[in-house]
Amino acid sequence: MAADPVIVNARGMKCPWPALRAARALRAAQAIVIEADDPIAPRELEALAQAQGWRFSALGDHRFALARPD
Template identity: 85%
Template sequence: MAADPVPVNARGMKCPWPALRAARAMRDAGAIVIEADDPIAAAELEALAQAQGWTFAALGEHRFALSRTE
């Protein structure tokens, strides 16, 4: 059974900080849910996930999920 996603709060941070926060959280987690309100955060997070081989999903206007594909 997979662990619950780790919550990451990156609200108010300008890119690249949300992507850096996500990458750091993913060091120890199999999945995260990140809240980021920078207008380019979705594109940055999706690019990070693609580069690392992770899955990316937009959960809402400012919520995104990243997870390892194993």
């Protein structure tokens, strides 16, 4: 059974901090939902996920999901 994703609050942080927080959280978790309102965050998080081979999806309302592959 998959564990619930870890919630990471990066609202108010400017890039690259949301991506750094996401990378740190995914060291110990299989999946995270990160809240980030910097306009650059979606591109940075997607690039991070692509570089690491993780899944990325935009959930809306400044929320993004990143997960390690199964």
